[in-house]
Amino acid sequence: MIFLVGLGVEVSRAAQTTFFLQNVGAEQLPLVFVCFAAVMVTMSSLYAWVARKVPLKALAMMALTLAIGAIATCWVLIVAGVQSPVLAYSLYCAVEMCFIFLPLTLWAVANQFFSSEEAALTLPSIAACGLLGALTGAMISRSVVGTIGPYNILPLAMVAYGACLYLGRAIGTPPQQAAIVGGRRAPRPLMKEPLVATLTFLALPMFLIAYVIEYMYYSTIGQVFTSATEMSQFISTFGVICAVSGVLSQLLLTPLLFRRLGIGTTAYVYPAALALGAMLSMVYALYDGFRSDGAAAPPMFLVMFVLAARGLDIVLYQSVYDSTTNILYYAVPEETRTRARSLVSGMMFPASVGFSGMLLMAFSYFNQPLYNVAFTAVAVGFLVLVMAMDVRPDYLRSLLANGDESNSNAREALLAEISLLSLNESRVLLLESLQTDREDEAMFAVQKLLDTYDHFLLEDLQEIKARIQPTVMAALINAMVERRIPEEDRLLLA
Amino acid sequence: MILPTLAFLIVSLIIGLYSSRRVKGSVRNYFVAGHVIPSWVLILSLCGQALELGGTYDNTERAMLLGFWDGAILPIGIGTSLLLIGLLFAKPLHSMHLLTLPDFYVQRFNTFAGTMVAILCLFSFIILIAGNLAGMGILMELAVGLPPHITVPAIAVLIAVYTIAGGLFAVAWNDVLQSNVLFLGVAVALGILVFGGVPGVLDQAFASRFDWAPLTKLESGSVSVWASFLALAIGDIVALDFMERVFAARTAGAAQSSCYVAGLVTIGVGIAMAVIGMIGATTVVGGAEGATLVQFIATFPASVKMLFVMALLGAGISTIDGAIMASTKALSRNILQTMMPTRIPDGRLLSVSRLMVLPITIAAVVLALVFPVPGELLILAFDVVFAGCVIPLVLGIYWKRGTGRAAVLAILIPSVLRVVLYFTYESFGLDPRLKGIDTLIPPLLSLAIFVGVSLSQRAPDGVPSKSQLIGAAS
Numbered sequence: 001m002i003f004l005v006g007l008g009v010e011v012s013r014a015a016q017t018t019f020f021l022q023n024v025g026a027e028q029l030p031l032v033f034v035c036f037a038a039v040m041v042t043m044s045s046l047y048a049w050v051a052r053k054v055p056l057k058a059l060a061m062m063a064l065t066l067a068i069g070a071i072a073t074c075w076v077l078i079v080a081g082v083q084s085p086v087l088a089y090s091l092y093c094a095v096e097m098c099f100i101f102l103p104l105t106l107w108a109v110a111n112q113f114f115s116s117e118e119a120a121l122t123l124p125s126i127a128a129c130g131l132l133g134a135l136t137g138a139m140i141s142r143s144v145v146g147t148i149g150p151y152n153i154l155p156l157a158m159v160a161y162g163a164c165l166y167l168g169r170a171i172g173t174p175p176q177q178a179a180i181v182g183g184r185r186a187p188r189p190l191m192k193e194p195l196v197a198t199l200t201f202l203a204l205p206m207f208l209i210a211y212v213i214e215y216m217y218y219s220t221i222g223q224v225f226t227s228a229t230e231m232s233q234f235i236s237t238f239g240v241i242c243a244v245s246g247v248l249s250q251l252l253l254t255p256l257l258f259r260r261l262g263i264g265t266t267a268y269v270y271p272a273a274l275a276l277g278a279m280l281s282m283v284y285a286l287y288d289g290f291r292s293d294g295a296a297a298p299p300m301f302l303v304m305f306v307l308a309a310r311g312l313d314i315v316l317y318q319s320v321y322d323s324t325t326n327i328l329y330y331a332v333p334e335e336t337r338t339r340a341r342s343l344v345s346g347m348m349f350p351a352s353v354g355f356s357g358m359l360l361m362a363f364s365y366f367n368q369p370l371y372n373v374a375f376t377a378v379a380v381g382f383l384v385l386v387m388a389m390d391v392r393p394d395y396l397r398s399l400l401a402n403g404d405e406s407n408s409n410a411r412e413a414l415l416a417e418i419s420l421l422s423l424n425e426s427r428v429l430l431l432e433s434l435q436t437d438r439e440d441e442a443m444f445a446v447q448k449l450l451d452t453y454d455h456f457l458l459e460d461l462q463e464i465k466a467r468i469q470p471t472v473m474a475a476l477i478n479a480m481v482e483r484r485i486p487e488e489d490r491l492l493l494a
Numbered sequence: 495m496i497l498p499t500l501a502f503l504i505v506s507l508i509i510g511l512y513s514s515r516r517v518k519g520s521v522r523n524y525f526v527a528g529h530v531i532p533s534w535v536l537i538l539s540l541c542g543q544a545l546e547l548g549g550t551y552d553n554t555e556r557a558m559l560l561g562f563w564d565g566a567i568l569p570i571g572i573g574t575s576l577l578l579i580g581l582l583f584a585k586p587l588h589s590m591h592l593l594t595l596p597d598f599y600v601q602r603f604n605t606f607a608g609t610m611v612a613i614l615c616l617f618s619f620i621i622l623i624a625g626n627l628a629g630m631g632i633l634m635e636l637a638v639g640l641p642p643h644i645t646v647p648a649i650a651v652l653i654a655v656y657t658i659a660g661g662l663f664a665v666a667w668n669d670v671l672q673s674n675v676l677f678l679g680v681a682v683a684l685g686i687l688v689f690g691g692v693p694g695v696l697d698q699a700f701a702s703r704f705d706w707a708p709l710t711k712l713e714s715g716s717v718s719v720w721a722s723f724l725a726l727a728i729g730d731i732v733a734l735d736f737m738e739r740v741f742a743a744r745t746a747g748a749a750q751s752s753c754y755v756a757g758l759v760t761i762g763v764g765i766a767m768a769v770i771g772m773i774g775a776t777t778v779v780g781g782a783e784g785a786t787l788v789q790f791i792a793t794f795p796a797s798v799k800m801l802f803v804m805a806l807l808g809a810g811i812s813t814i815d816g817a818i819m820a821s822t823k824a825l826s827r828n829i830l831q832t833m834m835p836t837r838i839p840d841g842r843l844l845s846v847s848r849l850m851v852l853p854i855t856i857a858a859v860v861l862a863l864v865f866p867v868p869g870e871l872l873i874l875a876f877d878v879v880f881a882g883c884v885i886p887l888v889l890g891i892y893w894k895r896g897t898g899r900a901a902v903l904a905i906l907i908p909s910v911l912r913v914v915l916y917f918t919y920e921s922f923g924l925d926p927r928l929k930g931i932d933t934l935i936p937p938l939l940s941l942a943i944f945v946g947v948s949l950s951q952r953a954p955d956g957v958p959s960k961s962q963l964i965g966a967a968s
Contacts, residue, residue, distance in 0.1 A: 201512065369797065376498060376501040424529040460522065
């Protein structure tokens with residue numbers, strides 16, 4: 001199903017982009033971002049409401065049916081010769097919503113069916129299937145668009161979603177999973193969950209850059225290609241290249257990163273790629289500053305910078321980011337997870353897209369050159385880099401806070417992640433755990449901290465002793481006695 | 495240029511405020527970022543601190559007007575000090591888990607020595623902040639067209655707000671933005687000037703503004719150039735802002751390697767800036783009397799001008815926030831807490847430190863507006879630190895016989911001497927070509943005092959162990 005969705009989205013995107021650039025123009029992209037954000041917020045609320053009422057299978061079926069209906073309507077109108085901007089805006093929003101909601105729903109199904117231990121193996125493969133679908137879609141578009149025209153490939157997307165609908169009937173009842181996180185505790189408020197808070201904050205600037213890069217990409221190809229067929233063929237070719245890179249990245253890079261760096265650090269890759277992409281776009285924007293109005297098409301080697309930026313975004317979003325984020329969510333309780341997904345995908349993502357649209361409109365209103373837009377993206381890129389540094393410690397904090405001590409696999413995964421940290425990093429993390437009101441988390445921290453006891457740890461413990469729960473403090477002192485830590489040290493904590 | 499400037503400042507503020515999540519009420523997190531700064535951030539942070547407006551703006555302008563060495567000696571000296579810190583000090587000092595550099599003097603010698611170092615460093619850093627704020631005023635006038643009396647307080651407030659919120663996390667995380675923008679701006683400006691400008695411009699620039707004489711010939715001011723180099727290369731070893739980053743590294747090895755890389759990058763970027771200045775001398779400005787860097791920047795293509803101004807803004811802000819942070823720590827922990835230990839117990843140190851950002855910022859803003867070209871005063875302030883603080887640090891680590899009394903005298907007497915020499919140098923009737931020797935004499939006196947007094951006292955039983963030192967300090 002993920003394969004078919006990937007295929008459908010890729011095929012319809014080539015038609016969507018070409019129709020928009022041909023009938024409206026790249027200069028109205030900021031406005032369509034804002035419109036898309038508004039539609040997305042409405043649809044997200046509806047989606048969340050329906051998701052609470054019906055099982056995931058039914059939700060997936062409904063989403064696919066709506067997708068087929070929306071794409072079919074747009075195609076019929078295009079074939080009927082309608083060239084209105086409203087249709088271009090509608091097609092843009094419909095395709096983008098397919099891109100957001102269909103994978104979101106299928107990932108939620110996958111999260112229900114696979115345990116946290118299986119997730120590290122299965123989720124990258126599922127993401128790879130999505131990329132293969134995109135690759136197939138891009139290759140089909142590229143070969144047929146010259147023959148049937150750029151918009152007659154939309155029925156192919158409908159067929160793909162239809163096949164998906166058929167396969168979806170086989171979705172059964174999800175098995176009961178041994179949770180990585182304890183189910184006996186009451187979940188914390190959403191934004192009190194460190195990982196959720198970080199992913200939520202991060203989403204805003206991250207997708208803002210992604211959409212600024214998208215804007216620069218479309219503006220640039222709008223300058224390079226004038227004919228609809230050429231443009232559509234180029235978009236498909238670029239899609240093929242991105243999809244091949246994505247598949248390779250998913251099969252080779254993602255598992256390697258998981259093994260070498262751990263999940264938490266791998267989550268840094270996509271934000272770093274966006275920051276790099278913003279800088280690459282800046283190179284083209286600087287050239288654009290020298291370019292006069294009505295000049296010939298820009299040289300291809302400069303266009304390559306924008307293509308590289310866009311390529312980094314697409315390739316790593318669909319491979320490393322998708323897999324990593326889905327695994328990260330296992331660190332929070334299931335109930336929190338569903339709400340967190342809705343918050344990030346349903347609220348922060350459209351807010352970010354809308355904000356990027358408004359920002360671009362503001363730059364356009366004040367007649368700001370492209371390099372000023374690119375510089376802003378570069379600055380936001382570094383903000384993203386900084387914010388993403390919190391993902392790993394917050395992931396570990398969530399694992400520590402929600403970890404079920406009876407699940408030995410989960411505990412091993414946690415210890416493996418902690419072993420990748422420096423002594424100081426793990427201390428900061430464990431000292432925080434020591435101050436929580438969750439006793440087993442604090443007890444775990446006591447044992448791990450005392451494994452590396454020294455005078456500096458004593459200083460740190462002295463600083464936070466007032467914030468440690470009395471029962472935890474008693475356990476800490478007892479553990480110090482067991483480990484024969486000198487009495488004068490223990491007295492300093494009394 | 496208003497929108498990119500606003501974007502740059504707003505993103506800086508957001509980074510600072512966001513990083514406050516990681517302080518979590520801990521002094522160690524606020525002062526030294528919990529010792530968890532990764533190496534790549536540490537490198538950027540050290541570069542951001544080293545490449546202040548002196549090493550960038552002044553360097554470029556001096557190279558444009560006076561020649562390569564007059565400008566480049568500043569970043570080369572500062573970069574060398576980072577290399578020396580990496581080679582000799584990063585590992586031993588990091589392993590002591592210090593919160594501030596004066597803490598070393600407290601633990602190794604006595605509280606009085608630590609307080610004296612803190613006071614000397616505090617004054618020099620307030621002047622440094624003021625100098626950079628004044629430079630920011632000039633740049634902001636170029637960027638947004640507003641006069642310094644509006645932009646200087648505004649920028650100071652912005653920096654103070656995020657420094658109060660996030661401490662060293664805010665400062666170091668912001669260096670990721672500010673240093674990278676600096677590198678980007680310098681690389682683009684140099685690339686466009688060399689490859690996109692007049693053919694052979696680089697040869698002309700070197701022919702016009704590069705000469706080895708300032709390093710080798712007395713009449714070309716070689717003593718002054720070498721004195722500046724030594725004052726920066728050795729004097730900046732006791733720079734509070736460098737050291738707080740060394741302490742904030744994850745491991746001692748990471749602190750050391752980051753210093754090496756940052757030192758080399760600082761020298762590289764500094765030389766690039768000096769080359770830009772030399773090109774400025776040969777193109778539009780033509781070395782005209784009274785020409786300024788601002789006039790040269792005004793001739794850049796609009797996109798390059800925007801990036802270069804942002805680069806200089808980044809250089810200024812990254813230094814100001816680090817210097818505010820470092821002076822705040824010295825003031826609250828090594829001066830106020832030492833003087834009023836009962837009124838400022840450890841539990842209140844964090845809030846007092848945050849509060850102390852305000853008087854330091856206000857003092858620097860007033861100084862920047864009243865005395866916008868601190869030049870000589872800045873040199874004197876850092877000369878005083880060089881005179882008194884370096885020898886006790888070096889010998890405190892590498893010579894077991896050093897004593898507390900020796901340290902106090904070796905800090906006090908040469909510092910006073912340096913101030914006296916500043917005011918009386920002319921009256922000695924020395925050869926003006928030897929100007930700069932007054933910078934080099936006091937540290938030598940400091941060495942003589944420290945060794946002499948230490949040897950004259952009874953040999954101590956041995957250097958106390960680290961745990962004893964820490965116990966004594968607490």
